[in-house]
Amino acid sequence: MANRENTFIEITPEVLLKAYACGIFPMAESADDPALYWIEPDMRGIIPLEGFHVPARLERTVRLTPWTVGRAFFGESMFHRARDASKIALVHLIARLKAGGFRLLDTQYVTEHLRIFGAVEVPKRRYHRLLEEALIGDGDFAALPLDQPMSGEEALATIFSGQ
DSSP, X not given: OOOOOOOOOOOOHHHHHXXXXXXXXXXXXXXTOOOOEEEOOSEEEEOOGGGOOOOHHHHHHHHHXXXXXXXBOOOOOSOOSSTTHHHHHHHHHHHHHHHTTOOOOEEESXXXXXXXXXXXXXXXXXXXXXXXXXXXXXXXXXXXXXXXXXXXXXXXXXXXXXX
């Protein structure tokens, strides 16, 4: 019987960015599985930046909340202490992406939670066209100042301008 070794390839930021640019991403089969597989689903989740939807209750919360942590952005939606914190962070992210000329927000898959914000599934072929268009040129994440907090009112104004 041959001795088989598990080969683990380090996923560096450069490898990950190349993979994203090709339309694939790493994912484990389960939370307990240490192995990662390269995935290219037939249907891909995206949030169209021009079709981002802010539910009315969240809009009120965003207007009243100065949600900011210096210049850091944390997009993890599974852990939060403050109500709607991850949703408020998503609103601020969308504002920054729109202001910076970004074209695509890839969510990999669509969940019912993401559908609230306008997330949709697109076929692989359409996703690759959107990705190809989004890879042309550069987005400017710093188009809105990074050294000062952005109010919820400002974030919403940025999102709703031009819609």
